[in-house]
Amino acid sequence: MDNTFTLDGKSIPYSEGQTIIQAAIAAGEYIPHLCFNPEFKPHGSCKLCTVKANGRQTASCTQQPQPGMVVESDTKELNDERRVLLQMLFVEGNHFCPSCEKSGNCQLQATAYELEMMSPHFDQFFPDRPVDATHSEYLLDFNRCILCSLCVRASRDVDGKNVFALSGRGIKSHLIVNAKSGNLVDTDFSGDDKAAHVCPVGVIIKKRVGFAIPIGRRTFDEHPISATPHPIVKGA
Amino acid sequence: MSASLETAVHPENLRRVVIDPVSRVEGHGKVTILLDDKNKVHQVRLHIVEFRGFEKFIQGRPYWEVPVMVQRLCGICPVSHHLAASKALDHIVGAIHLTPTAEKMRRLMHYGQILQSHALHFFHLSSPDLLFGFDSDMSKRNIIGVAEKHPDTAKRGILLRKFGQEVIRHTAGKRIHGTGAVPGGVNKSLSIAERDELLNDIYQIVSWSRDAVHLVKDMHHQNPELYNSFGSFRANYMSIVGLDGGMDLYHGQLRGRDESGNIIFDGVDYQNYSQLIAEEVKNWSYMKFPYLKSLGTEKGWYRVGPLSRVQNCDFISTPLAEVERRDFAAFSGVMPMHAPLGYHWARMIEMLHAAEMIKELLHDDDIMGDDLMAKGERGNEGVGVIEAPRGTLIHHYRVDENDLVTMCNLIVSTTHNNQAMNEAVRRVAQQYLQGHEVTEGLLNHIEVAIRAFDPCLSCATHALGKMPLQVELLNGAGEQLSTMSRSNNGSICAEV
Numbered sequence: 025m026d027n028t029f030t031l032d033g034k035s036i037p038y039s040e041g042q043t044i045i046q047a048a049i050a051a052g053e054y055i056p057h058l059c060f061n062p063e064f065k066p067h068g069s070c071k072l073c074t075v076k077a078n079g080r081q082t083a084s085c086t087q088q089p090q091p092g093m094v095v096e097s098d099t100k101e102l103n104d105e106r107r108v109l110l111q112m113l114f115v116e117g118n119h120f121c122p123s124c125e126k127s128g129n130c131q132l133q134a135t136a137y138e139l140e141m142m143s144p145h146f147d148q149f150f151p152d153r154p155v156d157a158t159h160s161e162y163l164l165d166f167n168r169c170i171l172c173s174l175c176v177r178a179s180r181d182v183d184g185k186n187v188f189a190l191s192g193r194g195i196k197s198h199l200i201v202n203a204k205s206g207n208l209v210d211t212d213f214s215g216d217d218k219a220a221h222v223c224p225v226g227v228i229i230k231k232r233v234g235f236a237i238p239i240g241r242r243t244f245d246e247h248p249i250s251a252t253p254h255p256i257v258k259g260a
Numbered sequence: 261m262s263a264s265l266e267t268a269v270h271p272e273n274l275r276r277v278v279i280d281p282v283s284r285v286e287g288h289g290k291v292t293i294l295l296d297d298k299n300k301v302h303q304v305r306l307h308i309v310e311f312r313g314f315e316k317f318i319q320g321r322p323y324w325e326v327p328v329m330v331q332r333l334c335g336i337c338p339v340s341h342h343l344a345a346s347k348a349l350d351h352i353v354g355a356i357h358l359t360p361t362a363e364k365m366r367r368l369m370h371y372g373q374i375l376q377s378h379a380l381h382f383f384h385l386s387s388p389d390l391l392f393g394f395d396s397d398m399s400k401r402n403i404i405g406v407a408e409k410h411p412d413t414a415k416r417g418i419l420l421r422k423f424g425q426e427v428i429r430h431t432a433g434k435r436i437h438g439t440g441a442v443p444g445g446v447n448k449s450l451s452i453a454e455r456d457e458l459l460n461d462i463y464q465i466v467s468w469s470r471d472a473v474h475l476v477k478d479m480h481h482q483n484p485e486l487y488n489s490f491g492s493f494r495a496n497y498m499s500i501v502g503l504d505g506g507m508d509l510y511h512g513q514l515r516g517r518d519e520s521g522n523i524i525f526d527g528v529d530y531q532n533y534s535q536l537i538a539e540e541v542k543n544w545s546y547m548k549f550p551y552l553k554s555l556g557t558e559k560g561w562y563r564v565g566p567l568s569r570v571q572n573c574d575f576i577s578t579p580l581a582e583v584e585r586r587d588f589a590a591f592s593g594v595m596p597m598h599a600p601l602g603y604h605w606a607r608m609i610e611m612l613h614a615a616e617m618i619k620e621l622l623h624d625d626d627i628m629g630d631d632l633m634a635k636g637e638r639g640n641e642g643v644g645v646i647e648a649p650r651g652t653l654i655h656h657y658r659v660d661e662n663d664l665v666t667m668c669n670l671i672v673s674t675t676h677n678n679q680a681m682n683e684a685v686r687r688v689a690q691q692y693l694q695g696h697e698v699t700e701g702l703l704n705h706i707e708v709a710i711r712a713f714d715p716c717l718s719c720a721t722h723a724l725g726k727m728p729l730q731v732e733l734l735n736g737a738g739e740q741l742s743t744m745s746r747s748n749n750g751s752i753c754a755e756v
């Protein structure tokens with residue numbers, strides 16, 4: 025670990041093959057992110073982790089640093105852009121935080137708090153996305169999907185199952201379940217799968233748990249997301 | 261007599277007075293009055309646009325979400341919906357008997373809600389009318405005016421409410437839209453520190469609550485003429501009472517009495533409410549009119565809320581409130597009290613009862629226990645009933661084998677009181693408006709009558725005195741001949 029780069033003026037050591045965000049996390053620094061999870065190969069889709077590296081914008085979850093690189097992350101310009109990305113995510117789905125059981129444990133909500141997003145700003149899409157409650161132990165509430173593909177990666181790369189996939193393009197892209205019926209019950213999904221525990225928002229939900237954890241004891245009641253150590257998503 | 265004012269025989273050629281406030285969290289209310297050119301009242305109607313979209317919205321959602329989601333229904337008493345839904349869904353998870361900790365935590369939350377809601381209603385919304393007079397100077401007839409003239413009363417009102425909100429925060433996690441109750445129990449109990457914090461203030465709260473009962477009681481004694489007759493009409497009344505016949509605002513069986521106080525039904529398990537109550541639709545109102553099936557639409561309507569509850573129970577278990585209940589009963593004599601202004605007195609007795617119950621619960625170690633959840637055989641249907649601050653609140657759900665809600669029916673307190681509020685408004689119109697030029701002060705009498713019921717659009721009806729108001733003179737063809745409007749400062753100007 026001889027090499028270093030600077031992140032907002034702080035010197036960050038890194039080793040060969042690490043990305044900027046990996047080195048930052050190892051050094052205890054926070055760069056906002058949603059589709060990145062240290063346990064999985066980066067996907068680089070949400071763009072929330074965008075930083076300026078030597079003056080050029082790049083996704084810090086895929087970009088590897090160079091010696092002496094000057095990386096800016098916590099700047100007004102970048103945070104303003106991140107806030108707009110968040111607002112778009114909020115209006116594309118149906119995110120009703122006050123009645124969502126993932127409230128207080130949700131990375132989308134916590135990141136919005138972190139970046140001081142005060143309102144969704146854009147018009148809500150209010151898409152019609154019925155839930156899939158066919159599985160006896162798990163429920164899929166597609167209303168909250170942010171298409172981070174973590175469940176896709178977990179099911180494919182860790183569970184070896186391919187239960188989930190992203191389908192469609194652009195604004196039409198959505199999460200699907202790989203079964204003829206399209207229903208979770210007709211897959212080999214199980215609560216022991218890695219995929220059951222990676223969703224950063226509230227799509228893949230263990231049934232009948234609901235609001236079992238009182239306000240005050242949820243993940244982000246204790247610390248804001250910027251001060252919450254990985255792994256952020258604890259097994260449900 | 262006043263029922264005849266529901267529909268005028270010849271509505272054409274009557275002036276139409278509309279009291280129409282802007283829409284509120286839980287609904288939108290307005291009063292329309294038809295007057296002829298001698299100011300004779302021909303028709304009076306209270307219209308409340310009830311929000312029923314929720315019952316559709318909740319279909320297809322997982323049941324465990326409902327107690328939290330349902331709080332979005334109403335920003336005024338979310339805790340009541342939270343608890344009624346949880347009680348209904350206890351039947352889905354088979355938790356017919358909760359653990360002592362769960363039951364007591366939920367009760368504590370509920371009494372916190374009763375306390376804060378009753379304090380808000382009495383001190384903020386109604387005391388200006390009662391302390392200053394119904395047609396007193398409009399610019400003073402508000403909580404600011406009370407704070408100037410009666411600073412101690414206003415301050416106590418604020419602190420009583422705040423204490424109730426703290427009880428809610430410690431039991432539900434947040435002052436509004438908390439998560440404390442879950443199907444089958446609760447998600448937290450009190451820590452020693454939380455209990456001690458509430459214990460610190462509770463004796464003061466009990467004592468102030470008793471003072472508040474005395475304040476209203478004195479008003480009744482000083483001016484029995486006004487308090488007994490204002491908007492008064494006779495009605496059946498209903499509430500849940502405890503299994504022992506005592507007042508129980510959290511759980512019990514349904515009991516109904518007729519206008520003379522005789523029992524019509526008693527000991528009814530509220531799971532069977534739909535055999536007892538039906539709802540009538542009238543073409544002029546969005547809000548339905550519930551009635552007792554056994555008596556039919558004409559005779560079967562009833563009143564709910566504090567005035568009903570204090571007179572429906574056989575006793576109140578807490579000593580100070582029981583003394584006040586007896587005083588109340590002695591004041592009204594052999595007949596039950598039907599006067600709408602009696603609601604205020606009854607409401608304060610309940611506030612005292614809630615404060616005493618909170619005190620009792622804070623001395624019970626079960627509220628710090630850790631056995632929070634119960635379960636049993638899975639069911640697919642459940643009814644939850646609670647006596648919310650404003651009256652009986654019914655939640656009814658069906659859930660399919662995939663855990664999704666397939667049916668939801670709610671009957672909220674304000675709906676139960678629909679016919680009763682209409683009656684009160686008609687009585688007041690006859691007593692005060694008949695034959696007089698319409699003034700702001702006279703119109704406020706109408707609002708005072710509505711406000712006594714503390715309908716869920718309470719804030720709305722209170723702000724009403726400041727709302728623009730229109731009087732329309734229509735010709736036989738229903739065309740507008742002239743209008744009269746009231747501006748924000750209460751002055752009335754006519755345009756032809």
Ligand code: SF4
Nearest residue numbers: 169170172173175223
């Ligand atoms: S379900 Fe969750 S983990 Fe999967 S793509 Fe959607 S947000 Fe990401």
Ligand code: FES
Nearest residue numbers: 059070071073085
């Ligand atoms: S975290 Fe890097 S693009 Fe999503």
